[in-house]
Each structure stands twice: as C-alpha cells, then as structure tokens.
Amino acid sequence: MTARAYRAVKVAAELAVPLAILAAWQLWTVASDSAKFPRPTTIAVEFRRLWLFSEFGTHVAPSLERIGLGFAIAVLVGVALGVPLGLSGVARRAAMPHIEYWRAIPPPALLPISIVLLHSIGNLQKVSFIAFFCIFPVLLNTIDGVRGIEPVLLETARSYGVPPLARIRRIVLPAALPQIVAGMRNSLALAVIMMVLSEYFSSTNGVGYVLLISKNTFQLVPMWAAILLIGLLGYVLNLLFLLVERRVLAWHRGWRASVA
C-alpha cells in the first residue's frame, strides 16, 4: 500500500465507522421499537426542543453557573495552597495524609454530609461540593509543578535579594503554570461530574435535576436528551479550555520548541 492510499483508508475509516455506528443504532432502535431505547433521531428532535433554547435558561444556566463558581474557587484555593506546600517540605509532609484521605474518598459519600453541614440544597451546597473535590487535581499538580522548579533559579533570585512575594510571582508561578493548567483541565472535567452528582441527589433545578425528574416520571426521551446534553457539555468545556490553554501557554510551547 502506498503512503497516500494508506492515508486515504485511514480518513475513510475515521468517517465511516462513526456513521456506521449511528446507522446501526438507528436501525436497531427502529427494529426493536422499545420505549427504553428511543431512536437517535427522536432523541435529536427532543434535544432541539428542550435545549435549543427553551429550557436552556431554566436548567443549563444554573448548572453552568455552579460549574463556573466551583471550578474558579477550586483553582484559587488549589494554587494558594499548592505553592506553599510545594516550597516547604515540612508543610507538605503535614498536609499529605489529609490530601491522600480526601482525594481517595468516593465523593458521593460526602453529598448527604454537605447537606447536613451547610443546611442547604441550593447553590451554597452545590458549589461547595463541586469546589471541594475539584481542588485536588489543581493542588497536586501545583505542588508537583513547584517542586519541579530548578533550585538554582530560586537560589539565584534569593541571592540577588529578590523578595519572597516577587520570587513567587515572577519565578514560581510562571514555572509551575504548565502543570497547574494540566491540573485545571482535569478539574474542569471533574466539575461536570460533580455538578451532575450534586444535582441528582437533591435539587430544584439544573441538568442533574432534569435527569432525576425524567427518571421519576419514566420519561425516557427527555432523559436521553439530558444525557446527550451532559456529554456535549463536557466535550465543549474541554474544547474551550484547550483553546484558552493554547493562548495562555503559547510562550511555553515556543520556549519548549526552541530548547528542543
């Protein structure tokens, strides 16, 4: 096979297989005609009816707000804790048992506790829950990023009398940024999951609430449309993040390329 024919086969396969899967799904649902597995075309129509954009404001907007707030808090707290923990070995050893415990616990175990503790099933509880678990990827990556900094850099800055805060702002944060951003990307994906969990447990609006209600009322088509929406939400948020990352870290990639 020549290189060109090989490439053509690859592109063809990349297009044909997803289409074939969609077609098979459609044919299978038409043949089985089961209420539990509606046709993809039916789901698509329902998706358009609900989410573009009649119910967007009532259910998607609150969910996005919770993701946004929880994620923002997690990033701020994660970096603010991660920098000192990365710089100080004693602090790190003191914090590690706590970090290891809280990131190993299955998050839903804290859902009922968050309600009891905060007396809330509204934004206070949802955002706190999302933020709490999204801290860990940012925190651990910040610690690692800060620890990976060339010590000579920091010692040189210190011996030139650069004050500590300026050292953090001008050396530590930029050097750790690529890894912090990698942690942020994991956190964002986690935020979507935590949003669904917290809204599915008890809520009055949001995408998870739609899932819960359509389950309780046996409405399969809106449920499938909501699942599709959540999948797309995660996909689009990740895509947006990659676009921002490319801009923010352009200097880093340029530097990497010049070194390599």
Added chain:
Amino acid sequence: MRLRRPGDDSARSGRGRVSGRARGVALRAVDAAVPVVSVLAAAGIWEAVSRAGLIDERDLPAMSTTVGELWSLVQTSAFWTAFGYTVRGWAIGLGLAAALAVPIGIGLGSSPIAAAAFRVPIEFLRPIPSAALIPLLFLTLGTNLKSEVFLATFGAFWPLLVQTMYGVRDVDPVAVDTARSFGVGRAERLYRITLPGAVPYIATGVRISSTVSLILAFTAELFMGTPGLGQAVNVAQAYGLTDQLYALALATGFLGVAIHAATTAVERRLLRWHPSQRGEVRT
C-alpha cells in the same frame, strides 16, 4: 527526600561523622512525626469545633462520637456485608474493565487504521460522566448488581483503554524491528516486547481505574439503592442518623485509601524492574 541522604549533613557541616549521623536520625524522626502530629491536630480541631458548639453537634458529631459510632458499626455483621458488597462491585468492575480495555487497547494501539476508525466514538463516549447514566440504568437494568457493575466497568474502562493505547504506541520501535528481523513471530513479539513495554502505562491505567471503579460502585449504591456502603449512607441520611452518616463516610474514606495503597503497592512490585520506580513517583 532525595536530597537528604545520611552522610550528606556531616560532609557539609564538617563536624564528626557520628554527630552528623545522629542529626540525620533526629531529622528523620521529625520527618516521620510531622504527619502523625498533623493528623492528631486535625482530629483535635474536629473534636473542639463540635464540642465548643462552633458547629452544632447535630450537624457535625464530635470526632470521638463518630469514631465510637464507627467502632460499634464494625462489630455488626451488617456493616461487613455492606462493605463486602461495595468491594465486590469495585473488584468486578475493575476486573471486567481490564479484561475488555487491555485487549482492545492493544488492538487499537497497534493498528493506526483501527485507532483512526474508533477515534471519534471514543472521544465522544469517554467524557460522558458515568453518573449521567444512572437514571438510564435504573430504568433499563434495574437496581441490582448488574447496574452497579455496568456503571463501574463503564467508568473504569476509558482510562485503561487510553493508557493501554498510549503504552502500545510508545513501545520502542527499534526493539520491535530488531525482533522482527531476527524472525520472532507476531504472537511472541506481542508477548515479549509490546506487552512488557506497555505494562507501566497499563499499571498507571489500573491505578486510575481502580479509584474510578470504587467511586462508581459506591455511587450506584447511593443513588440506585443496590446493597452496599452507599445504600447504608442513604439509609442513614433518610433516617437522620447523623452519627452513623459520618461514621460510614469515614469508613468509605478508609476503604478508598486502602484500595489506593494496595494498587500502588502492586504496581511497585510488578514494576520493580522499571526506571519509573527508581525515584519518587507520584501522579
């Protein structure tokens, strides 16, 4: 940790070897004490916050109350049955995910055409939060072990698949070509070169998937009511048994830590030969 070897201090300070070594021992003792002190301090703060009424004891039972509750729970067989169910869901989910993801990952990783063909479906399915599938499973498979295992397997499958694909792609091509030119057959190349080369990646995948599988087994129990620790948490919440709620969450956390520690230990043991295990490893 890497910087502080015994002997370093004495060489730098210029004092006698013995006192240098003594200082090294003292330093290491402090190092070991710090996490213990920190955990004790946290437990103390928890106790104080609740006892002093900063947070109402009905909302946050004191540390001693919670631990006492956990202590009486672990003496009941109901607790260990629930515990066993959760561990079973985790183990079956992880096992099935590995049995599916590793062969598929090897297939997709070694054939660029197959990888291209399934790139789009994988990219679309992978980010779907498994939690979104709970209502669907509730209505299709029902509230039983099947649902729990499906959820755990679905979640654990993707990280393992992606890791295996990367691992297979990252195998040293020179080693593969050398083996081929020595006439080593396809099956033996797979067994002797591709698999050992991909094992570190697969091990990382297993570690990630193991956590995911536990989370989803627990989630299925909490949201769908399949028996296990998650269901126990749900019952405790429904009846307002706050002490028990906290005790069960504490126990779930310990289970998570134990499973994480076990997978890390197995990984270390299996990969003793691999350079990644020589230094300090973390993800």
